[in-house]
Amino acid sequence: MREIAYRDALNEALAEEMERDERVFLIGEEVAEYNGAYKVSRGLLDRFGARRVIDTPIVEAGFAGIGVGAAMTGLRPVVEMMTFNFAILALDMIVNHAAKMRYMSGGQLSCPIVVRGAGGAGGSLGAQHSQSLEAQYAHIPGLKVMMPATPYDAKGMLKAAIRDPDPVIFIESEVLYGFKGEVPEEEYIIELGQGDIKRSGADCTIVTWSRMVHFSLEAAEILAKEGIDVEVVDLRTIRPFDKDMIRESVKKTNRVVVVEEGWPMASVGSAISDFISRDLFDWLDAPVGRVHQRDVPMPYAYNLEPLSLPSAEGIAEAVRAACYRNK
Amino acid sequence: MREIAYRDALNEALAEEMERDERVFLIGEEVAEYNGAYKVSRGLLDRFGARRVIDTPIVEAGFAGIGVGAAMTGLRPVVEMMTFNFAILALDMIVNHAAKMRYMSGGQLSCPIVVRGAGGAGGSLGAQHSQSLEAQYAHIPGLKVMMPATPYDAKGMLKAAIRDPDPVIFIESEVLYGFKGEVPEEEYIIELGQGDIKRSGADCTIVTWSRMVHFSLEAAEILAKEGIDVEVVDLRTIRPFDKDMIRESVKKTNRVVVVEEGWPMASVGSAISDFISRDLFDWLDAPVGRVHQRDVPMPYAYNLEPLSLPSAEGIAEAVRAACYRNK
């Protein structure tokens, strides 16, 4: 099958959905003339014109709000946040407006908006530009949150997000934009809320998403050599997350490590780990293991940044601990 | 001992600290001429003048940023957010600026700011005005988060927050402002990070904070009649939270319920519950119980709002479950 980059898979999803539904438009900083800061929107201006691919001033709250207002009338905006570090400026529009519109109107309205962009640490970008902030959205009723790890998932999930009638926060991994993988020519959709077993194994489960899926698969390779057979569950959607897939896997392995790129406290990882500890209390042979970024702002120095982020070896170590094995 | 209201305890803390240290000033909407939307700043304008008690336009990001900038030079701003629902507008200033200043400057600067105001559900205020958003701050390295439940704690904790050299998010309970309790005349400080046993008991631990402390104590009374002796741990500071106090209590009771006012996913409660499940894995006789707001925006109708919030009976039910007892 053909291999294309994560950014191009996203680009195809956008193009196909804009082709299919004239209500869909793309709005954000540098999305049109510049073809996107990360080139996800390459060629869309030429193809769909300035009415449907719209460059904005640097006003995250303002153009997110325009998206929310347009969605309120039934349009299907895709709002690009150059990165989710900047989306904090638009959080009020997402949390206090998009997420509450349907409930406060007693079901009269809905908000079919997608807010998408780059998340996570890009590499030597410093503290303000290297954050994994999915917890800010996963906490909020009224929102749905998706985070693809592969080009295949990226395309199918973004198409589902755009078709979804509710607000979807779609966080891409900045470092995966160039990552290549198989993507079929035929159309397909990956439904919201469905996890995916990226590697099946019998000894220990790793539950993760986005960039950390790849770190976890690396760790699984390391551990395979040591005779530990790891199953890697990629949640793909983190709100709502696939509880049944986690249950099934953990009931098989009885050991689990939750891996996330971001900070540990009040995080998505802490919530999933908590769910497992309580829901599968009698099935666990060891405490749930957790791997996450160190609880500090991201340092710039390139010897420190990798020490702050999770690593394949760090994940492997957590799995060994969960299996009461040492190297 | 004299009894004063929670709002007046906060007022005394502000007045005493402003008296003690001229670097301390209060800034926010309606804090001066109006004496505060919730009257926490009553009398401060008359006492300290318009230079140190400053009314602002309705620009949460702007005046929070002015506070962060002033703190950067060594002043000690106390920034009042009328409620934390509106503080979302200032989140970038807090998360991307205040919390990272010291780290990014390599320790050259610090940000001794306090951002304080009302949190939680006030009663029939609707979805946009009834949120418990402490998770947005507890998630962030560089911040400290305090949430007092009684007038005594409110005064001692706010004084500690103002003297703290780092950014402190101080979330008060909107419905507790009129709540009265004993507060000594003499000065005292309640150090950051210290929990408090609000009721000691042998059978089950409840870990909670802010308004839910009172709901939990009510639940404890109900349960006492059923012969279940509950210990109520008030964390008071949720970042960092008092791990040792939790350990000690749970090692004694072997059963625990975590109670919070807010939403369940990626919340402070999920993080504390997760900590307990993993750190005290071998000490738990039952899965950690959790009580929280329903995972929906707050409804306005006054028959629905109480059903969305935790209740004493609901907490009691969770404790019974943790004790494998039924009513």
Place this chain on the structure above:
Amino acid sequence: MAKGTNSKNLDQVEENNGREETPFTPGRHELPYDHLLFKGKTEKGLEKKVLKELGAEKILKMFEDMVRLRRFEEQAGRAYQMRKIKGFCHLYIGQEAVAVGTMAALTEADSVVSHYREHGHALARGMTSNEVMAELFGKRDGCAKGKGGSMHIFDAERNFYGGWGIVGGQIALGAGVAFAHKYRKEDAVCVCYLGDGAIHQGIVHESLNMAALWGLPLITIIENNRYAMGTSVERISAVTDLTQKVVGYDMYAETVDGQDVFAVYSAVKAAAERAKEGKPSFLDIRTYRYRGHSMTDPADYRSKEEVEQEQDLRDPIVRLRNWILNNKIATQEELNAIDDAMDAECKASVVFADQSPMPDVSELTTDVYVEWPFDIE
């Protein structure tokens, strides 16, 4: 003290380098109570022009609507005192000409976005007293089944898009609705209401720049009642003429007498025509709020005299009533009949709301999502 805690600055507060002390925000103004009154001139003979344009019926309908708004809010205020309505309740009394004048200039295809002081806007747009009052009561027959409340009135069928409680936020939504009208090439405009205090919020400036740059059919109405809670305009704004705020967006701006329904009507009518040509407008409409900011506000930041003079000299309903009588559009008796009818309607809406059942408990978890693949929680 720890290194790097800005030590060099710590001790500098006390010392005074000879600069005299000036406060930051100025204190309560000593300006005459009417310093923010509409001082402009409303076109001469405007009433007659509007009469020709709309006909007597419509003028009487405007009178009826203004009376309806006032009686409705009086009843809402009473119900609040009886604890039938709880939470925050922001009454519209005194500002009726703004809502009624605006809505009279709009078509069904147009849209409206408002804030938390929106009961009047909702009624003037055509919502029934019953569905609005029932929402204030948090009852099943409310426009949002009691789930939205006083600050969050919605009516999708009438393009009445809320009812929002975050000061300033609604302008971005309004710009988004206007964007949608243009995107769909509809012959429609969006009217968005803001308070005089909301103008300083950053998102207002972000939105107005885009509205002007993109030629969105947006009419921004500053309902300038002179106070933001307890704070009067000049205490928080570097300029008191709010039309100056949009010079940086090259947007049409105008100050309008908000206690004159004819003036409001024609200003909005003209703005709607401009909007459809791709020129958004910004109207600083000078009005006045008779009651406190919300039901719990004693409003002692202004004098009793100020309020009384407003009511005695500029009440919008009295002004319209007198004009109608002077021009023999209707008789004393006919107007009294309208007043009685509105009074009866609004009282009836209280009974209706009171008797309406509470929302079903199942409503707690519905309307969170259109589609959710899992149960909530």
Place this chain on the structure above:
Amino acid sequence: MAKGTNSKNLDQVEENNGREETPFTPGRHELPYDHLLFKGKTEKGLEKKVLKELGAEKILKMFEDMVRLRRFEEQAGRAYQMRKIKGFCHLYIGQEAVAVGTMAALTEADSVVSHYREHGHALARGMTSNEVMAELFGKRDGCAKGKGGSMHIFDAERNFYGGWGIVGGQIALGAGVAFAHKYRKEDAVCVCYLGDGAIHQGIVHESLNMAALWGLPLITIIENNRYAMGTSVERISAVTDLTQKVVGYDMYAETVDGQDVFAVYSAVKAAAERAKEGKPSFLDIRTYRYRGHSMTDPADYRSKEEVEQEQDLRDPIVRLRNWILNNKIATQEELNAIDDAMDAECKASVVFADQSPMPDVSELTTDVYVEWPFDIE
């Protein structure tokens, strides 16, 4: 489709009510490349006035600083290509007169707040090439021990308060620093740098209103290099004369030739005097960025000719060099010597940075808090 999903609007996109289609944001401008050039008149004989005021020494120091800034960035650019510097690196080349002219007008007591394109500001404020270059390299001898990086340069001792990466956010911090100067009754001002793209961010408007209302000693400098990444001013602003943006704050505003260090110096000098009287200023300084937005930007949103003409006709260093020679302040040889010295200094800073050790691993968890009652995690 589910009820209440705005169904009535779903099918309306296709239909065209006869309105012709107009896009939203305009396309890449066809205006002449110099449409945003400084068109005003800089006071005649200004250079001589400044010469009298500062003396030849200081003028030569300005020349030296401008050359230092340029050579430094050239070296930084090379180091980036050699992957010695990673991440985002925003070069200042072409804008040197703005930083040097501003700083020359400030005193030690004054403060500076900047954004991510701040290497030039940091050096002009007096930081050494070594400590800045080492920070760009992420090394222990960097001003922040390598923990801040290219976008986050700090020097507390010189009141150089960053180095911030959220576009527009720095203005609120700048207003806060100015607030602190006034609060402490210090005889000092705060200079805050913003880009032409940052002006639209809401917090800028929130902050400028307060700065004007409160009389804060704040000097806002729009470093107008005509582009925000790939977007030129007129594509995202409803007005192209940015001084119009502050009419609503009744703030002193002026357009300045940013390629003329004398013009920048005297504009800032005058602004500083006003600021100390409680009158903040807003300077739209017209300059130009020679390189791409960051090292990875091919900058094909503008023509090669545009850049060449800028370099050939208006280069700030060439202009100052020529003036110095024409006025016999220094000889060709002396100026070449300065250039060589700066070149050597900046090359040496690369060697210094390269040889500086990585930050100690313990630095990962320090400087998060001044006091923390627990271990991190």
